[in-house]
Amino acid sequence: MADTEKVINTICRNDCGGGCVLKVYIRDGAITRIGTDESEGLQYRACAKGRAHRQWMHSSDRLKYPMKRTGERGEGKFARISWDEALDRVASEMERIKNTYGPSAILLQSRGGDLSQLHRKKPMERLLSLWGGYSTTWGFASYEGAVFGSLVTYGTTFAANDRDDLLNARLIIMWGLDVASTIHHNNTRFYLAQAREKGTRIISVDPKYTNSTAAFADQWIPIRPGTDTAMLIAMAYVMVKENLHDRSFLEKYTAGFERFKEYILGDEDGLPKTPSWAESITGVKAETITGLAREYAAARPAALMPGWSAGRTPNGEQFHRAIMVLAAMNGNVGIHGGNSGIGVYGETYNYNLGDFLPVGSNPVERGALRRKNALSGSGEAGSSARVHNCKVWDAILEGKAGGYPADYKMLYLINSNYLNQHPNVNKGVKALKALEFIVTQEQFMTATARFADILLPTAYFMERNDVVTGGGLPFYGFMNKVIKPYFESRTHFEIAVALAERLGITNFNDKNEEELLKQIVAGSKDIPDYETLKEGVIHRIKLSEPGVAFKKQIEDLGKNPFPTPSGKIEIYSQQLADMQEPMIPPIPKYIETWEGLSDPLAKKYPLQLITSHPKLRVHSQFYNVPWLTELESQEVIINASDARARDIEDGDWARVFNDRGETVIRARVTERIMPGVVDIPEGGWYTPDQSGIDKGGCANILTRDESSPGGAFVGTCLVEVRKAEE
Numbered sequence: 271m272a273d274t275e276k277v278i279n280t281i282c283r284n285d286c287g288g289g290c291v292l293k294v295y296i297r298d299g300a301i302t303r304i305g306t307d308e309s310e311g312l313q314y315r316a317c318a319k320g321r322a323h324r325q326w327m328h329s330s331d332r333l334k335y336p337m338k339r340t341g342e343r344g345e346g347k348f349a350r351i352s353w354d355e356a357l358d359r360v361a362s363e364m365e366r367i368k369n370t371y372g373p374s375a376i377l378l379q380s381r382g383g384d385l386s387q388l389h390r391k392k393p394m395e396r397l398l399s400l401w402g403g404y405s406t407t408w409g410f411a412s413y414e415g416a417v418f419g420s421l422v423t424y425g426t427t428f429a430a431n432d433r434d435d436l437l438n439a440r441l442i443i444m445w446g447l448d449v450a451s452t453i454h455h456n457n458t459r460f461y462l463a464q465a466r467e468k469g470t471r472i473i474s475v476d477p478k479y480t481n482s483t484a485a486f487a488d489q490w491i492p493i494r495p496g497t498d499t500a501m502l503i504a505m506a507y508v509m510v511k512e513n514l515h516d517r518s519f520l521e522k523y524t525a526g527f528e529r530f531k532e533y534i535l536g537d538e539d540g541l542p543k544t545p546s547w548a549e550s551i552t553g554v555k556a557e558t559i560t561g562l563a564r565e566y567a568a569a570r571p572a573a574l575m576p577g578w579s580a581g582r583t584p585n586g587e588q589f590h591r592a593i594m595v596l597a598a599m600n601g602n603v604g605i606h607g608g609n610s611g612i613g614v615y616g617e618t619y620n621y622n623l624g625d626f627l628p629v630g631s632n633p634v635e636r637g638a639l640r641r642k643n644a645l646s647g648s649g650e651a652g653s654s655a656r657v658h659n660c661k662v663w664d665a666i667l668e669g670k671a672g673g674y675p676a677d678y679k680m681l682y683l684i685n686s687n688y689l690n691q692h693p694n695v696n697k698g699v700k701a702l703k704a705l706e707f708i709v710t711q712e713q714f715m716t717a718t719a720r721f722a723d724i725l726l727p728t729a730y731f732m733e734r735n736d737v738v739t740g741g742g743l744p745f746y747g748f749m750n751k752v753i754k755p756y757f758e759s760r761t762h763f764e765i766a767v768a769l770a771e772r773l774g775i776t777n778f779n780d781k782n783e784e785e786l787l788k789q790i791v792a793g794s795k796d797i798p799d800y801e802t803l804k805e806g807v808i809h810r811i812k813l814s815e816p817g818v819a820f821k822k823q824i825e826d827l828g829k830n831p832f833p834t835p836s837g838k839i840e841i842y843s844q845q846l847a848d849m850q851e852p853m854i855p856p857i858p859k860y861i862e863t864w865e866g867l868s869d870p871l872a873k874k875y876p877l878q879l880i881t882s883h884p885k886l887r888v889h890s891q892f893y894n895v896p897w898l899t900e901l902e903s904q905e906v907i908i909n910a911s912d913a914r915a916r917d918i919e920d921g922d923w924a925r926v927f928n929d930r931g932e933t934v935i936r937a938r939v940t941e942r943i944m945p946g947v948v949d950i951p952e953g954g955w956y957t958p959d960q961s962g963i964d965k966g967g968c969a970n971i972l973t974r975d976e977s978s979p980g981g982a983f984v985g986t987c988l989v990e991v992r993k994a995e996e
């Protein structure tokens with residue numbers, strides 16, 4: 271007889287910036303449907319992706335068994351093996367590589383699979399540290415530019431007001447921010463909708479007429495990618511010229527404004543940074559720039575809200591530095607309804623969890639010098655033993671002889687579609703082929719999984735328990751196991767435990783999943799108790815009012831200095847001056863770099879590609895879900911005038927290419943993107959044909975494997991588009 275339907279609540283936490291309650295209905299051990307939060311009060315409701323898990327987790331790409339490679343790397347030919355054989359092989363390759371080349375030859379990498387506490391790379395990091403060490407990388411793919419700007423300017427990355435504080439703003443500027451697509455914290459769009467209903471003016475500065483622009487904005491200001499710093503600096507020029515800046519705020523709370531003023535007025539280099547100077551760079555009319563400067567200056571409190579994409583450009587950190595200076599010039603830091611000009615995280619959610627499986631120090635990094643461009647406050651990421659994420663292919667191909675920290679021979683991947691998500695996939699293919707051994711812990715047969723030597727199938731979040739929090743989440747959550755693991759898949763934690771046994775590490779761990787989760791919860795001062803959290807799924811973090819970053823500093827600077835060397839907001843940074851890197855100046859500057867319109871390469875490849883984050887995927891996750899692709903398919907988004915000039919019509923196949931590679935996908939011809947700019951949302955699955963041309967809409971076949979000088983990941987480059995044969 272069939273079971274009656276049961277409901278188990280859990281949390282969806284797929285690196286979209288949010289975390290939502292799922293009500294999962296099960297009968298006879300199988301999921302029948304997925305609903306969401308229906309509780310009283312503020313809800314955490316799942317989007318279309320969250321509701322589509324049922325189809326995704328059972329897609330035909332799902333891995334069932336451990337496998338070993340039988341064909342060439344990347345060919346995707348595998349044979350089923352047992353867990354014992356797979357783990358024995360991984361352990362013996364680890365030992366062989368460590369004994370032959372030293373532990374730094376093992377590169378452990380993990381990215382944005384879901385963001386839970388236990389089932390991530392942490393157990394593996396602990397294991398490798400105990401075992402002798404490993405190499406890793408630096409440079410957040412998401413927001414290294416914002417981190418840089420924030421560490422330099424404020425001395426901390428916890429610098430954003432909470433999202434509900436948007437209701438206190440008189441003006442909101444979404445600067446390259448599209449929360450209707452990218453979430454950017456739970457309920458941000460809900461607060462924007464309320465602000466709009468209240469009549470708050472909302473402006474969007476973005477090369478695309480985004481979903482957020484359509485839903486919330488009064489005005490759209492299209493801007494050429496990578497040029498925002500010029501516009502911000504010209505706005506600062508207008509504010510100074512017209513005496514609209516808050517001089518007493520600048521005097522009291524900031525250091526070095528005079529130096530910035532000399533630069534913007536042209537005293538430093540003879541070039542006043544006027545709105546018409548910026549117009550020629552940004553494509554934004556001088557009067558629009560002047561208008562926005564006046565409007566911003568007149569509206570206090572105003573929330574200047576950057577996304578992260580304008581910072582994922584060849585000089586991305588300058589964008590974040592400049593936007594923070596503008597916020598300070600308007601006295602918008604540390605007050606309700608303002609914003610420090612930073613979009614990383616608020617400081618109010620002071621998460622508190624028990625420690626577990628401590629990683630300890632990594633022998634490979636012990637005693638390593640700091641990188642030359644490492645900022646104070648950048649912690650372990652500043653170690654010279656780490657290579658930048660954008661340079662990882664060259665580092666594998668060239669090793670120490672090329673000036674990189676190690677000779678990499680083995681890649682251990684957890685929670686990442688690594689090849690697909692790093693710039694310059696064609697070089698990545700060469701690098702992956704050059705390695706001696708690749709292990710991938712995956713749920714699906716992704717582009718990266720096809721390159722593995724050993725493929726370990728991992729359990730979906732609904733197939734295990736975990737605790738979630740951090741990253742701006744307004745609650746502590748419990749991910750309940752809903753069904754048993756798919757075929758032979760195991761959790762990341764179980765895999766680490768089994769490897770530790772084989773590697774003879776006896777002090778790795780003596781607890782099971784539940785005991786560890788209990789330890790995490792018990793160590794928290796905030797969560798009432800394990801059973802209550804598990805049952806209730808969320809424990810809200812209650813604040814008496816919306817959190818405002820730097821409120822303490824603004825109320826009493828003497829008692830609460832900013833955590834910078836000067837104790838103030840650093841518009842001029844001595845730390846940067848001391849680095850003596852011309853491309854990392856001590857004040858924010860607009861400096862032309864590569865693959866913008868002023869690059870000579872623009873003659874050959876005249877279109878600027880952006881690679882925005884897809885609404886109905888999380889990077890490459892959910893790509894293989896027909897329920898979602900029926901709603902939004904992978905296309906190159908191109909302005910009607912650019913399409914017409916190339917004889918391309920809506921729905922035609924188009925070749926998008928540059929010297930690094932080519933992808934063939936359908937064109938979406940629209941007025942919703944400015945002329946000269948095309949968008950291929952990141953995360954299309956790299957699917958090469960016989961000649962290496964991608965048919966899956968993978969943006970990174972085109973991007974350049976280079977970071978900004980401060981370490982920002984770069985998601986924009988130059989391309990050309992042509993109509994493709996059917």
Ligand SMILES: Nc1nc2c(c(=O)[nH]1)N[C@H]1C(S)=C(S)[C@@H](COP(=O)(O)OP(=O)(O)OC[C@H]3O[C@@H](n4cnc5c(=O)[nH]c(N)nc54)[C@H](O)[C@@H]3O)O[C@H]1N2
Pocket residue numbers: 285286287382411412413445446447448451452453454475476477478480493494495496497498576577578579580581583880881882883884885886887888889
């Ligand atoms: N649905 C969904 N949500 C996600 C993700 C996802 O994959 N899917 N990914 C999550 C992750 S890990 C991250 S890091 C964040 C990413 O968050 P963001 O980096 O903020 O997201 P993007 O979509 O890349 O860019 C936001 C907007 O910036 C615009 N833009 C691009 N280049 C420029 C520029 O040079 N100047 C200006 N002014 N605007 C520009 C784009 O057109 C886009 O509308 O999103 C998170 N949320």
Ligand SMILES: Nc1nc2c(c(=O)[nH]1)N[C@H]1C(S)=C(S)[C@@H](COP(=O)(O)OP(=O)(O)OC[C@H]3O[C@@H](n4cnc5c(=O)[nH]c(N)nc54)[C@H](O)[C@@H]3O)O[C@H]1N2
Pocket residue numbers: 284285381382383384389411412413582684685686687688691692693711712713714716728729730731881882883888889890891952953969970973984985
């Ligand atoms: N051109 C361009 N490239 C970009 C970006 C861009 O804007 N433009 N954005 C960059 C950014 S901000 C980011 S954060 C990176 C993201 O880079 P990745 O995190 O590598 O991208 P995902 O597609 O999320 O891949 C995660 C993979 O982990 C697997 N996985 C394995 N185990 C688990 C598990 O237990 N749970 C889950 N959920 N998944 C698991 C998933 O199946 C999936 O294949 O991409 C970067 N790449």
Ligand SMILES: [Mo]
Pocket residue numbers: 382411412413
């Ligand atoms: Mo990200």
